[in-house]
Amino acid sequence: MAALKIEGVTHWSIPVNDLNEAEEFYGELLGLTPKGRLGNSVMSCFNVGDHNILLCERSSPVDGLLAENGGAHHSFTVSPDTFNEACRVFRQRAIKIDNLTYRAQGFFTGRELYFYDPSGNRLELRDPTWTQGMPEPSFEELATS
Incomplete structure (x- = not known):
């Protein structure tokens, strides 16, 4: 079977505990451009360069740093x-x-x-x-x- 031909990246998603807090961090601190919340309001889209990043609020917050994610x-x-x-x-x-x-x-x-x-x-x-x-x-x- 031949490899599929991916034409681009639509977005990457980052799981967050608190969407409001994450919007402030990524938008106001890091300076990513807010594009708005998706219809269900548990995801918020930001843009940087030609990349879209979705902040996706977790249903159950995770405590601590996620350094154990293999880098x-x-x-x-x-x-x-x-x-x-x-x-x-x-x-x-x-x-x-x-x-x-x-x-x-x-x-x-x-x-x-x-x-x-x-x-x-x-x-x-x-x-x-x-x-x-x-x-x-x-x-x-x-x-x-």
């Missing part, structure tokens, strides 16, 4: 200035940080900041402009600069 996460590309600003804002708002990585080799190189949304989903901000040999300040250094 699963959602990654957003940002500019160097936005990356630095995110470090400052995340520190001010006490956003839970997983780690800051400087990746010199591999498929997705650059500096990567892993953090958690209010529902415990692991997210990443990636600045692809960072290359090996550039400075590697810590999260605290970036957050206080």
Whole structure:
């Protein structure tokens, strides 16, 4: 059998505990463009670039961080200035940080900041402009600069 020919991505879905809280986090903090709630009001659509993301409210909230999901996460590309600003804002708002990585080799190189949304989903901000040999300040250094 020949492989199917997928023509594009309609959307990715992220499960959340509280839709209102998630809309504020993804819209007001991360700056994704709100497109509106779907008819049943337990899902809210956001857009970034040419991608749609559905926030889907869980029927039963999950407690804790979801780091045990085998490294699963959602990654957003940002500019160097936005990356630095995110470090400052995340520190001010006490956003839970997983780690800051400087990746010199591999498929997705650059500096990567892993953090958690209010529902415990692991997210990443990636600045692809960072290359090996550039400075590697810590999260605290970036957050206080």
